[in-house]
Amino acid sequence: MNYEEINEMMQEMGFPFAYHHFAEGESPQPPFLIFLSPGENTFSADNLMYYSFKQLDIELYTDEKSPETEEHVEEILKQHHIFYNKTEVWIESEKLYEILYEMEV
DSSP states (O other): OOHHHHHHHHHHHTSOEEESOOOTTOOOSSSEEEEEOOOEEEEEETTEEEEEEEEEEEEEEESSOOHHHHHHHHHHHHHTTOOEEEEEEEETTTTEEEEEEEEEO
């Protein structure tokens, strides 16, 4: 999955989104999404790289717990046949929930 395909998938989710972060003072009202690619795993043999798996993190931010919003994001990921791991944390300083979806594409 390349950057354009990821961008299209993010648009399908229907929430404001940005790569890595929004500019200071420009964060939209929740819910919103951030996506980033923090690394890459490669498969190689005989000193040749055969395939690259890019890590993709999608962060969903909400100001209240919203299973419906999470289900919507997860349905889009399933439609794209993406396996993900999900974690959740409350960010006290921001008064936001962060739902993190980690995957390889």
